[in-house]
Amino acid sequence: MIEQPYHHGKLREALLERAMETIEEAGVEGLSLRQLARDVNVSHGAPAKHFRDKQALIDALAMAGFESMNHRIRTAAESSGTLQERFVSVAKAYVGFAVSQPALLTVMYSTKHHPDSSAELRNTGGQGIEIAQAMIIEAQEAGVLAPGNAETLALVCFASLHGAALLAAGKHLDGATVDDMVTATTDTLWAGMAAGVPAAQNS
Amino acid sequence: MIEQPYHHGKLREALLERAMETIEEAGVEGLSLRQLARDVNVSHGAPAKHFRDKQALIDALAMAGFESMNHRIRTAAESSGTLQERFVSVAKAYVGFAVSQPALLTVMYSTKHHPDSSAELRNTGGQGIEIAQAMIIEAQEAGVLAPGNAETLALVCFASLHGAALLAAGKHLDGATVDDMVTATTDTLWAGMAAGVPAAQNS
DNA sequence: AACGGATGTAGTCGCTGTCTACATGGTAGG
DNA sequence: CCTACCATGTAGACAGCGACTACATCCGTT
Numbered sequence: 001m002i003e004q005p006y007h008h009g010k011l012r013e014a015l016l017e018r019a020m021e022t023i024e025e026a027g028v029e030g031l032s033l034r035q036l037a038r039d040v041n042v043s044h045g046a047p048a049k050h051f052r053d054k055q056a057l058i059d060a061l062a063m064a065g066f067e068s069m070n071h072r073i074r075t076a077a078e079s080s081g082t083l084q085e086r087f088v089s090v091a092k093a094y095v096g097f098a099v100s101q102p103a104l105l106t107v108m109y110s111t112k113h114h115p116d117s118s119a120e121l122r123n124t125g126g127q128g129i130e131i132a133q134a135m136i137i138e139a140q141e142a143g144v145l146a147p148g149n150a151e152t153l154a155l156v157c158f159a160s161l162h163g164a165a166l167l168a169a170g171k172h173l174d175g176a177t178v179d180d181m182v183t184a185t186t187d188t189l190w191a192g193m194a195a196g197v198p199a200a201q202n203s
Numbered sequence: 204m205i206e207q208p209y210h211h212g213k214l215r216e217a218l219l220e221r222a223m224e225t226i227e228e229a230g231v232e233g234l235s236l237r238q239l240a241r242d243v244n245v246s247h248g249a250p251a252k253h254f255r256d257k258q259a260l261i262d263a264l265a266m267a268g269f270e271s272m273n274h275r276i277r278t279a280a281e282s283s284g285t286l287q288e289r290f291v292s293v294a295k296a297y298v299g300f301a302v303s304q305p306a307l308l309t310v311m312y313s314t315k316h317h318p319d320s321s322a323e324l325r326n327t328g329g330q331g332i333e334i335a336q337a338m339i340i341e342a343q344e345a346g347v348l349a350p351g352n353a354e355t356l357a358l359v360c361f362a363s364l365h366g367a368a369l370l371a372a373g374k375h376l377d378g379a380t381v382d383d384m385v386t387a388t389t390d391t392l393w394a395g396m397a398a399g400v401p402a403a404q405n406s
Numbered sequence: 407a408a409c410g411g412a413t414g415t416a417g418t419c420g421c422t423g424t425c426t427a428c429a430t431g432g433t434a435g436g
Numbered sequence: 437c438c439t440a441c442c443a444t445g446t447a448g449a450c451a452g453c454g455a456c457t458a459c460a461t462c463c464g465t466t
Contacts, residue, residue: 008445027315029232034422043446045424050444054423102314111305111373112230126377152387155379156367159388163366164359170314174329176358184355185362192395211414237453246415248456253413257454 012050014040019061023103028058028110058107059117065104066124069097077131083139084190090131091157091186092179095165099178102169109162129158136193146196157189215253217243222264226306231261231313261310262320268307269327272300280334286342291389293334294360298368298385305372312365332361339396349399360392 008014018039022031033054034044051057076093079086098105113121133154139145164185168178211217221242225234236257237247254260279296282289301308316324336357342348367388371381 011444032422033424044422045426045447046445048424052424109369109373109375112232122375125375149387152379152383153391155370155376155384156363156388156391159366159370159384160359160363160392161366162370163362163364163368165366166312166369167358167362167365170312172312172325172328173358176355180355181358181362184352185359187400188356188359188395189363189391190395191398191400192391192393194401195394195398197390197394198397214413235453236455247454248416249414251455255455 008040008042008046011040011042011046015047015050015057016060016064019057020064020101020104023061023107024101027103028107031058033057053114055112055114056117058110059113059121061104062108062110062113062121063117063124065101065108066121066127069094069108070124070127072097073128073131077135083135083142083144087132087135087139087190088183088186090135091161091182094128094161095168095178095182098165098169105165105169129154132157139193145190145193148193148196153193160185160189211243211245211249214243214245214249218250218253218260219263219267222260223267223304223307226264226310227304230306231310234261236260256317258315258317259320261313262316262324264307265311265313265316265324266320266327268304268311269324269330272297272311273327273330275300276331276334280338286338286345286347287393290335290338290342290393291386293338294364294385294389295382297331297364298371298381301368301372302381308368308372332357335360342396348393348396351396351399356396363388363392 015036018036019031022036022039031054033047037044037047047057051060072093073090076089077086079089081089108121108125133150136145136153136157137150140147140150161182164181167173168181173181218239221239222234225239225242234257236250240247240250250260254263275296276293279292280289282292284292311324311328336353339348339356339360340353343350343353364385367384370376371384376384
């Protein structure tokens with residue numbers, strides 16, 4: 001019989017790890033602090049010493065999710081190939097993350113975070129857009145894409161892929177494959193950005 | 204003093220109406236059957252006679268949401284103007300709905316509906332895509348848009364606007380206006396669909 | 407007028423998040 | 437060395453929740 005030490009030692013990490021598993025199995029609303037405590041063999045009040053709130057734990061999950069996501073996006077952005085190929089790479093990285101951890105993505109973009117966490121989350125969550133924006137600017141300067149407001153275009157690309165990711169994560173894509181969906185989205189967006197907006201060009 | 208009749212009479216509708224208000228004020232997780240019962244002056248067990256479950260009530264909310272949304276989209280699709288103008292109209296109708304009732308939209312696209320409700324919801328929720336698809340086919344036949352898989356393209360458009368809607372609803376658009384966002388998205392998508400996918404054309 | 411189903415009430419159960427008081431154990435200062 | 441402190445864990449309590457049950461009331465049918 002192994003004696004459990006009075007202090008767990010790495011309770012915070014253990015809670016986060018187990019919580020990650022739980023939300024993917026049962027969703028956020030299936031997450032219970034008490035059950036979580038039972039899962040890691042600790043009293044029901046112990047988690048409160050590391051997360052003042054249930055929401056605080058969820059915020060920490062979201063934060064970890066953004067960091068993991070940003071890492072995947074960044075490595076995809078640094079891949080080799082043409083600008084368009086790297087653009088597609090980033091898109092697939094994002095949607096791939098979303099599909100692999102759909103519940104986490106929902107938590108990350110949930111509206112109700114603690115005020116203090118919210119600022120930090122917003123900051124960390126915006127990095128994906130910045131990377132997309134940098135790629136668009138680079139393509140515009142290279143003449144591959146038509147001129148245009150890169151900030152807005154990056155937001156459009158991000159939003160579009162975000163939508164595709166959420167639909168894929170929620171299994172709302174009827175017949176289409178996730179990969180087909182991403183390819184079609186990036187192709188259409190890239191073609192649209194390459195062509196530019198006709199109305200703006202006529203004036 | 205007005206005597207309350209023993210039977211409420213329209214309890215189901217009253218519950219749905221109040222629940223709509225509540226989720227927009229406090230989110231789905233802020234919705235409590237007991238509080239709801241108190242709000243409409245009935246006992247805490249009364250709602251169970253109309254919704255076996257809390258989830259059943261939420262499913263009913265989602266269903267009502269889709270019907271309301273479909274109505275808005277359909278009227279927008281029947282507006283006058285060029286195909287592109289009608290396309291933008293539909294997009295604005297969708298995003299407008301999303302922004303006006305963000306919590307409801309979240310509920311509508313939530314993953315965990317009852318199995319029986321799920322089929323009905325999926326059916327009702329797909330109408331928006333069908334409308335988009337019909338418009339794209341019409342534009343392709345008119346030669347305004349390049350040929351291409353209309354079903355996939357409709358899904359791409361829907362997903363993109365869905366993403367924009369969710370970001371807008373969740374206040375994740377930093378500086379950009381919702382209207383700017385929709386305009387930029389539809390412009391880019393339309394231009395992309397008009398140009399077609401170069402890779403496919405080269406072969 | 408009597409029956410029976412639909413609707414609402416009241417009580418209970420186990421579960422939850424949060425709060426409190428207390429126990430434990432590592433660590434730094436005298 | 438030991439003592440005081442603070443972070444960490446335990447144990448108990450509380451109100452609120454969803455769901456279930458037994459019972460009350462109303463209303464349409466026959």
